[in-house]
Amino acid sequence: MLEKIDLNKKISKEEYKKQISDFRKKAGKLQRQARELNIPIIILFEGWDAAGKGTLINKLIHPLDPRGYNHHLSKKPVEDEKMRPFLWRFWKKIPARGQIAIFNRSWYQRVIEEFIEYEVPEQEWSFSYSDINFFEKQLITDGYLILKFFLHINKDEQKERFLKLSDNKATAWRVTKEDWKHHHQYQLYLHYYNKMIDETDKNYAHWEIIEAENHEYAVLKIFEHFVKSVENKIKEVTNTIIVGDTSSEKIVETSTKKYIPSVLDKVDLAKDIDKDKYREKVELYQEKIRNLQHQLYRERLALVIVYEGWDGAGKGGNIRRLTEMMDPRGYQVFPVSAPTEVEKNYHYLWRFWQVMPKAGHITIFDRSWYGRVLVERIEGFCTKDDWQRAYQEINEMEEQLYHSGAVIIKFWLHIDKDTQLKRFEARKNNPDKRWKLTTEDWRNREKWDLYKSAVDEMIDETSTKMAPWTIVESNSKHYARIKVMETIIDELEGKLDCSYFS
């Protein structure tokens, strides 16, 4: 692949001068248009050491308005980042709508240096490419434009550039032992670069190879690709807006074609537990969970717990009992409500990625990304396309978490309609609890049946081996708390070395 590229392409300084100022003007203009159309753009640069990434990036960003872009230099992941899914640190840096993020090195480090240096655990080797492809596809489906540049020079040219830097007192320090080591591994890197391009060159996220031996040629080719790609994206967006019937997209479309047998109908809500037994078990289990939490910390396991359920099903109290004896240094409860204005400017999974636990830690979600296929679906906050696509996107995200070594436990707290009414009334009549009851609670109750079929579909579509749903019978709050704790204890005891507590 890369071997076959003709690196002798050149452009004269005169020709360069003629073309560059036009490109620069266009680039600034396109940035403004893309911002008005709320198009988020990711531009990443990969390539050989000394291929000129820094200089070339500076040329590209120069005509851009700094209010509209961020530049990220991706170094090796630090300790804290190594303890999360490897894409976590990049999710944190994706641009908001209308913004540009430029990456000098990127998530592709994962499948180059980190492979070559054996820093990727073996069990994750095969997943890294699919994780990357999922990531880019999710962003692109959400309206992102991704430009991927690979800066190519050959081994001799690299050597010459290193020597030139070394010969100058002011720049000699920039050539490190590691650089020379990589230089000697040129063939090995070539192999991995070819593989990288082969595995991730998609029609929706194409690799643009830049012959980078001649500086002027490289600059112009980068600008050309930037201009063409942004122009096309703008056309695409403008056409959709003009041609597409946006009003019909917004229709609250909640029905689904296929028939799904209701799992909720089969739940035995009469399940209960007597008070004394409950008290005894709570105490015992809280102690166990505290010990398991410490063991989880020692073994560097990450745990994601998702709570979903009907309003009034008792999520809050359930979470409180679960965490009562936990060590607060190791867990975080993340309550989810409607996205803020800032969050709306990103992919809907962005805000959840931020708070995924690192190895040895627990994040408990009080509601979660499943809002996409529940409230956002039912209330028409997203299009039918959006929530239908979400099942797969969610499964992909959970798969990535699983790949990174996390355990995922998901609960649906189930009650019947009468119980909900009783609890709402009780809240209404208790001045200390009245604040808990909102108009949305009543609104959602009106749509009980719509929600019910959405829940059935959600459980059907997103119960995977890696992240199964547990339905928790919650007419009895006591029973529900015990079941949640038992489920977590079982799952963790299966994963952790528990000889310490015996």
Next chain:
Amino acid sequence: MLEKIDLNKKISKEEYKKQISDFRKKAGKLQRQARELNIPIIILFEGWDAAGKGTLINKLIHPLDPRGYNHHLSKKPVEDEKMRPFLWRFWKKIPARGQIAIFNRSWYQRVIEEFIEYEVPEQEWSFSYSDINFFEKQLITDGYLILKFFLHINKDEQKERFLKLSDNKATAWRVTKEDWKHHHQYQLYLHYYNKMIDETDKNYAHWEIIEAENHEYAVLKIFEHFVKSVENKIKEVTNTIIVGDTSSEKIVETSTKKYIPSVLDKVDLAKDIDKDKYREKVELYQEKIRNLQHQLYRERLALVIVYEGWDGAGKGGNIRRLTEMMDPRGYQVFPVSAPTEVEKNYHYLWRFWQVMPKAGHITIFDRSWYGRVLVERIEGFCTKDDWQRAYQEINEMEEQLYHSGAVIIKFWLHIDKDTQLKRFEARKNNPDKRWKLTTEDWRNREKWDLYKSAVDEMIDETSTKMAPWTIVESNSKHYARIKVMETIIDELEGKLDCSYFS
């Protein structure tokens, strides 16, 4: 101090049960009230190892709504954090209005472990206390409530707790060599804790010492202090709203009592440079700045450059020429416009703290925190009290940056009113530049004289030895660019070892 505290205070389990549920209810209620009143609350816990910070924090947060608080475990600063002012990582975590942030360990690590372990550079020893006091005072003046708990146990009790943990197979790993080392240094720590309390126990941010040998006693005392403090703060806020004449506070009050001789009047705006000389110098200086940037990186110096100036003074073009040859890995341009809804929920300096450069890096602010005493003052976006207090707050912040080893260079780009009009007209008539001209530009122009006296006062109040202002004559854009570059080069050559380029 701490030696004299009676650690034998106890409370019976029965008494505890009687009181605790009332406290818990009150705590939840107060949290909701504080949220409604937009009061931000910081609660920090310091104290001896094994004093029970984790357990006690868990008790306190339990009745709170997790939507309203964040819990931060402060570990040793990581590499990236060590390269910034030491309060940087805490500025990033202060709560938004209406929120609670709970710190398990805090900025006080700075004056305890980091002093004891000699991790604080000697020249910063004397500043750390004043930096901390500035920080807390700035937040409190901005409406924050800060509760500081010190959990106290004596040396024997600590030993007993360590031994008890060590004796249990499941918890033995939690007692580290470092813990024992600290235990043997109990007297040394005591000295520093006493000093810490002495230096930072202020009436606006009081240290509450908690006798932590008896768990029940400690829990109740923590709740009691929390409840009392939040109640008082709520009273204070409610009274201000009712009694205080808020309408008068909002009056656009731009005049100042004292007479300040205008520095702007003395500026010679005829200064110019001829084109050839300009071209020659730009090329030479850009090369120099690139070298100085690399040297700054090697010597781990942080550089803050502030651009302020009239609309149309040429800030954008000036910044572009300055950065044209810079290495994009080492600098960031941060353009400042009106704060977003999220940013408004924090102290006004919060958003600037986020992007302060780390050692070896440059942040260029295109407008800055000086907006507080310019546009926010003139347009009445803050009260007179706010902007008058801001001079000192800004000086304090710049002083902290200076303490941490940063260089601060501030430019006021000065033009006259006629030049501004000419540039506005030119923009209006150029389709490629028309977007640059906003209605605010015309609005601000109307208030030229008000702005002028605000600028004079700003320069008078905030020209310090650590962070002086440079007025840049900018009727000639060429002259202005050269002067900015020369100023930066002079400043850096004075600070850096430049033998490399000779």
